[in-house]
Amino acid sequence: xxxxxxxxxxxxxxxxxxxxxxxxxxxxxxxxxxxxxxxxxxxxxxxxxxxxxxxxxxxxxxxxxxxxxxxxxxxxxxxxxxxxxxxxxxxxxxxxxxxxxxxxxxxxxxxxxxxxxxxxxxxx
Numbered sequence: 317x318x319x320x321x322x323x324x325x326x327x328x329x330x331x332x333x334x335x336x337x338x339x340x341x342x343x344x345x346x347x348x349x350x351x352x353x354x355x356x357x358x359x360x361x362x363x364x365x366x367x368x369x370x371x372x373x374x375x376x377x378x379x380x381x382x383x384x385x386x387x388x389x390x391x392x393x394x395x396x397x398x399x400x401x402x403x404x405x406x407x408x409x410x411x412x413x414x415x416x417x418x419x420x421x422x423x424x425x426x427x428x429x430x431x432x433x434x435x436x437x438x439x440x
Contacts (some may be wrong), residue, residue: 325372326379326389331396335375338403339368345410352414371399405429 325332346364350356378395382388408422 324376324379326382326392329389329393331393331400332375335371335396335400335403338400338407339371342403342407342410343368345407345414349410349414375399401429 343364347356347361350360375392375395378392379389381391385391405426408418408426411418412423412426
């Protein structure tokens with residue numbers, strides 16, 4: 317089984333392990349928020365899970381691309397870093413929506429990313 321997973325995703329490294337952790341924790345936070353808002357449904361839970369699983373498919377495709385271009389794990393790790401940042405931002409936003417106190421440095425990080433992505437027009 318390990319050899320099969322290795323052929324699909326490449327060697328397990330810290331980036332991949334942290335991404336797996338972030339995806340799982342973020343999924344739980346999103347379920348907590350849906351429960352808190354009384355909007356939890358099986359459909360929501362399944363759709364959220366499918367989105368997380370789709371990320372693994374993208375990582376697998378990135379690894380296969382690495383195999384074709386022969387450049388180690390550059391594409392896979394770059395893709396994983398993208399999803400790490402995205403999951404971290406989503407976790408912080410979800411925690412804030414749940415009313416959990418979040419350190420200002422993390423709140424500011426979310427605002428910086430939103431502003432740089434053109435999603436926050438209030439500060440202009």
